[in-house]
Amino acid sequence: MQAVKGISIEKWLCWTSVGVAGFLLLLFLLELIARQNVRNSEMKVRAAEADWQAARKITAEAKLRWDRVQPLCCRRCVGREELEGLRLTWERYVEEEACSLASLEMARHELALSRMILDLYEIRSPVSGVVHSVLKHEGEVVKE
Numbered sequence: 738m739q740a741v742k743g744i745s746i747e748k749w750l751c752w753t754s755v756g757v758a759g760f761l762l763l764l765f766l767l768e769l770i771a772r773q774n775v776r777n778s779e780m781k782v783r784a785a786e787a788d789w790q791a792a793r794k795i796t797a798e799a800k801l802r803w804d805r806v807q808p809l810c811c812r813r814c815v816g817r818e819e820l821e822g823l824r825l826t827w828e829r830y831v832e833e834e835a836c837s838l839a840s841l842e843m844a845r846h847e848l849a850l851s852r853m854i855l856d857l858y859e860i861r862s863p864v865s866g867v868v869h870s871v872l873k874h875e876g877e878v879v880k881e
Contacts, residue, residue: 764858773854776830778848785841794835 802821809815 768855768858771851771858775848775851775855778844778851781842781844782848785837785844789834789837789841792830792837796830796834799823799830803827829854 803820803826806815806820806823810817810820
């Protein structure tokens with residue numbers, strides 16, 4: 738058999754003849770992948786929320802330490818270098834909190850995108866209800 742772009746004709750015929758059952762299986766597998774992506778995105782959101790909460794607490798602690806040492810520096814009990822070091826530490830944690838908040842927003846957007854992709858695999862009927870009987874089958878003649 739002749740090969741077309743690295744795929745033999747037998748394989749090509751096999752893929753084109755999978756029919757409805759093969760197509761439904763493919764859709765089922767794609768839906769499973771989409772559901773797993775949603776689960777992964779939900780876990781990323783939970784991890785980003787925990788990271789942001791930790792960053793907020795660390796920032797608050799660094800600010801508290803800087804506020805405690807400021808009056809001591811005025812009384813010359815603490816050196817200027819130590820005060821500046823505490824201020825820089827606090828500012829660093831403020832920026833880390835902003836970074837973790839941005840990561841949380843990115844994770845939330847990724848979750849929304851994953852849910853939207855999963856919704857694309859949902860098949861809905863335009864009419865609600867239950868089919869009680871099939872009046873015509875494929876290939877039968879119908880009056881117009």
